[in-house]
Amino acid sequence: MRNINFLISTFFGIGKMPFAPGTWASFAAAPCFWFLVDKPMVLVGVLVVIYFGGVYFTGQYEKQIGEKDPSSAVIDEVLGVGVAMVGIPQQMPFVIMAVILFRLFDIWKPYPIRRLEKLPNGWGIMTDDLLAGVYANAWIQVGVFVVFTILR
Numbered sequence: 001m002r003n004i005n006f007l008i009s010t011f012f013g014i015g016k017m018p019f020a021p022g023t024w025a026s027f028a029a030a031p032c033f034w035f036l037v038d039k040p041m042v043l044v045g046v047l048v049v050i051y052f053g054g055v056y057f058t059g060q061y062e063k064q065i066g067e068k069d070p071s072s073a074v075i076d077e078v079l080g081v082g083v084a085m086v087g088i089p090q091q092m093p094f095v096i097m098a099v100i101l102f103r104l105f106d107i108w109k110p111y112p113i114r115r116l117e118k119l120p121n122g123w124g125i126m127t128d129d130l131l132a133g134v135y136a137n138a139w140i141q142v143g144v145f146v147v148f149t150i151l152r
Contacts, residue, residue, distance in 0.1 A: 005057050008061075009075055011077075016072055022071070022106065026078075029078040037089075056122060058076065059125075062125075080129035080132050081099055
């Protein structure tokens with residue numbers, strides 16, 4: 001069980017990268033979701049599984065290594081990028097924007113994201129990135145509306 005906690009929490013070891021593991025995980029996750037962008041209900045279903053699985057496995061991983069919100073636990077970044085990609089056009093500029101905006105909100109942690117990371121166990125690890133993904137997605141949706149509706 002220790003190995004599965006590690007594999008899932010670190011997104012198959014990406015979280016052990018020596019520099020910016022969250023950013024690496026975000027870039028690695030984007031192609032995984034690319035094929036689901038045009039199937040939003042399937043993507044949302046996958047994200048629900050990642051969220052609740054991530055809560056469990058990162059909570060176990062925290063206990064296993066004795067560290068609160070370890071930087072090597074990056075499944076939350078995978079979730080956040082996936083959330084940022086729900087309902088966006090399946091075009092590379094929007095995917096890149098999803099990764100960049102998600103990382104921006106994940107690092108900046110505007111209200112109430114910073115408060116959410118204080119939730120216990122895996123809940124805090126996963127929920128703050130869930131909301132960072134929602135913020136990123138909202139900005140992309142506004143941009144899509146402006147570009148494809150107002151500027152047309």
